[in-house]
């Protein structure tokens with residue numbers, strides 16, 4: 247620690263106050279629940295500015311077997327970037343900036359701590375744009391999204407982030423610096439969704455597209471079945487949308503009560519459809535949407551101005567939290583075809599447990615949607631909050647029954663590892679970990695196996711008991 251403090255000066259801190267900020271992420275988890283089980287306060291936080299400094303920190307950690315937790319925007323919620331065994335947190339936000347744009351190859355090389363919004367703002371005046379980005383783009387970093395699942399806005403048209411990245415610069419746990427492509431050993435794909443457990447990504451070269459015009463549509467439906475039929479027609483149409491986002495009635499009502507949505511969407515589920523392309527393509531799309539939905543009296547087609555407003559608010563879904571004080575929930579990687587069944591079962595759970603369950607999400611491939619189901623709670627009321635935690639499992643169980651599983655692992659989703667990965671694939675991931683990080687210093691305690699307290703059997707029994715108590719007592723964290 248002394249060595250790092252001397253080398254990094256004000257860019258290293260072991261102050262209890264400052265390190266405290268690194269022991270949480272976006273999820274509201276009371277320390278009373280965490281502190282007895284995990285050491286979430288880093289011993290030291292270091293902020294390197296480039297690959298050379300990052301490699302130096304990793305060499306030190308490797309020599310002394312010190313746990314390393316990479317952290318960028320920390321816009322995740324499963325303690326992905328929160329240490330559970332103390333050690334060194336590497337704050338990657340200073341490894342930022344755009345290095346090179348190759349107009350002939352249509353690629354950009356960017357440092358990993360740059361946010362998606364920064365990159366988009368750099369590209370747009372030059373006539374280029376990102377192929378896809380997360381709806382957390384103002385905070386989420388390029389390296390952070392690559393280290394997670396990498397699906398979001400634009401994915402339905404352009405594919406996962408992995409399919410757009412051509413090469414990455416990585417610092418391996420030993421401190422060795424490597425440029426990886428699809429043809430190297432290891433290939434860059436090993437690092438996608440590896441959640442900071444194999445090394446630290448410092449630079450990426452990714453594909454971009456030409457900036458084009460956009461057209462936006464907003465549809466409202468009285469029932470989910472109609473929404474699914476509309477989704478199918480749009481997904482199977484010859485022109486692929488850039489973004490497809492949906493919300494249930496509860497979402498529209500909550501947004502309306504907070505003053506964010508038009509009042510006439512409040513009793514409907516909504517579907518926002520955004521297209522990008524040439525003027526000619528957008529004219530085709532306009533005719534297609536009118537042909538598909540213009541004459542259907544049960545479907546409301548909003549004026550484009552409203553639809554554009556939804557697009558402009560694409561980074562603000564969590565405004566919902568203002569109805570809080572806090573929100574809890576689960577994000578499910580769900581087959582599109584089971585969406586109506588999922589939403590119907592979620593409604594049943596809401597009625598059964600007296601919960602206000604709010605769902606929304608994005609269709610990110612032709613087959614899959616990332617669906618978020620949330621409810622209000624209050625983390626300062628520990629007893630009731632603990633009972634509310636059992637409801638998160640109920641949401642995941644509904645998702646599982648409809649062919650879905652949690653989107654992302656971190657610490658809190660390790661009880662669901664058996665749902666997320668097949669056993670052979672999980673073994674393959676463990677093998678990669680063993681090969682690249684045999685000492686287990688990179689982000690330990692995450693992704694590969696559940697810690698003792700979260701093992702699937704005791705977790706299921708514990709959560710089942712809490713859910714029963716919650717149902718009998720009718721207590722919820724929000725009250």
Ligand SMILES: Cc1cc2nc3c(=O)[nH]c(=O)nc-3n(C[C@H](O)[C@H](O)[C@H](O)COP(=O)(O)OP(=O)(O)OC[C@H]3O[C@@H](n4cnc5c(N)ncnc54)[C@H](O)[C@@H]3O)c2cc1C
Pocket residue numbers: 272315316317318319320321322326327338358359379380381382385386387388389390391392393394395396397398399440441442443445446447448561563564689
């Ligand atoms: C409002 C909101 C909207 C969101 N929308 C989306 C969405 O559309 N799609 C989606 O997939 N997710 C979404 N998320 C989740 C999250 O924002 C993304 O996963 C995001 O890309 C994480 O980036 P980050 O920089 O915040 O990473 P962090 O949270 O800091 O880190 C995430 C993981 O990656 C590791 N890591 C970070 N940087 C590096 C690096 N350079 N090298 C190695 N490991 C690293 C960390 O150790 C951690 O395990 C959303 C979250 C919020 C709050």
